[in-house]
Amino acid sequence: MLLSYLKLAWKVLLRRRFFTFINLFGVSFTLMILLVVMALVDHVVGPNMPEKRIDRMLFVNTIRQEMMDGHGWMNRPASVHFVDTYIRRMKTPEKVAMTSNVYDATAFTNNGLLPLDVRYTDGNFWQIMDFEFVDGRAFSGAEVAQAQRVCVINEATARSYFGTADVVGRTIEVDLKRYRVAGVVRNVSAVHIASYADVWVPYTLSPSLVRDNSIGGEFLVVLLAPTAAAAPAMREEYRQMMQRVEIPNPKEVKAIYSYADPMLATFTRALHITRAVGSGNSQTLDNDNVGAFYLICTLMGLLFMLLPALNLVNLNVTRILERSGEIGVRKAFGATGRNLVGQFLVENVVLAVVGGLLGLGLAAGALALLNEAHVVAYAQFSLSWRVFGWGLGLALLFGLMSGVYPAWKMSRLNPVVALRGSGEQK
């Protein structure tokens, strides 16, 4: 039966070319936009180089200090003191890494000024992140502790500065400071806020490094759980640890808040905190808002699909009325309402899947254009199997959304009336 439905669906699509074109255009264009958005999101929060084990990672971006007497908030990344005293003593993490935000720096080449983004990291950073080394190696914890003037650079910097990627052991001068190149890595997309840079150097060389007992400092912290399943426990341990943190200046600071979050939650919490802090309501800081974020995205996605789906429903209902004679004949020869719903849904789903595949093709083209335009430094947006799976899922959902009502309406047609060619229902 299913084979017959598929065969018929294919024939109907081929023989009604204008309808098929309009339908495919609507489905593929809508899916293209959704897939491009999903590919962009996946590029940021998915397991991409160098954050391949992102399901095991938690990120601590900010420590928020609520000042006394309503004097506002002070938000800063973590200090070395805070990381050493509290985070490194946690039991669940397999590894804890520190990395600064990127700083603007410059280097001079024969062709002129070369603007660079520099990041200060510890040795664990290289063990948590999975960079792809073109040549050489990362710098070690020992080299960091000894504040050796070594660095890792990306391929683009190697080629711009030296004219080749084969530069291990050579010296690069950044902001008038000389570093020996220990390794060269593939370019990392600038959307990876915890790992992207042009040049990575030991944090012990940072000019703004402060070694006192303050909590706020200059480092993002990345925690690696032993398994993905252990990540929630690590998050909980961090939450409990924060309750034991001593406030170093209790006369000025009323409370301290900090969270170890998965990548997506770092964004959603940041959005939420802006609102919570603005309203002076510190109780709501605990909510990372990921659920609400997913809900809003789902609703927006559905709304976005709903409009073309409604159009398709309309088109399908009209098409049904055109085919009422066929429906009458099928009913006369023994088709049940369920048979007809099945047939029509298969037709719609086939159409949606074809549209989905076209949409995937269009999305791949759109992403290639985005990559070509270099909107984000070193970003190579692509459709992963995960996005592909989502795309096909969306196409099926689309097919069902636009097919269920017309199919139901069709199954209700009175066979005698349908044979007369009118659309009157039972």
Add this chain to the structure above:
Amino acid sequence: MENILAPAETRPAAPRLPAGPPVLQLRNIEKVYQTKTIETVALHQVNLTIGKGEFVSIMGPSGCGKSTLLSIMGLLDEPTSGEIELDGRPVQSYSDRELAALRNQKIGFVFQSYHLINDLSVLDNVELPLLYRPGVGGKERRERAYAALDKVGLSPRTSHFPGQLSGGQRQRVAIARALAGRPEIILADEPTGNLDSVMGEEILDLLLHLNREGTTIVMVTHDEQQALKTQRLIRFFDGSQVS
């Protein structure tokens, strides 16, 4: 397989053999169409028995209720009151699903305007009733459709589409479709109404032959000459049987 399209001059009238046990019985059938302002009686106290192997024609002026009667006989429409028995079983209490199964197994339809599905090939059109029959696989479906097409002399046209056929050929495809499910009764609603006289005769020949082979046929027609060639002629007027 025998091609049953016999030349017109050799065509015999249906023999008036004694009717077999009843295949279809209608008792006190009433059909009333009700709108807010008008009540139209389409059928009034119709009592009719169709015996196994009979070829019955129904005649009457337009709007006298012939097609409504055929729809009710074919379980496509429900009477307002009265009883229908198909193969000795009363069908009033049957669900839509059960009625669909009965239509599929017991009844074959031939319509005036053929009602072939233009998107499907001749073969696929003929396979249609078997598509809804449990236990009939693709191979058997195909074989039975070929056999039915062979019977109506359309074997060379299996991969054509309805739009590529003449009116007479289309109606032969429609008859093959009705035959493919090997129904006990064929209900034909003015099967020659859209055809010229030559083609009309050809189609009637086909139906007569099928009847001689044992298929029970009820045919609605406007053509008295054709009706007289069947075993029994029933006349309708204003929703009532008059002879």
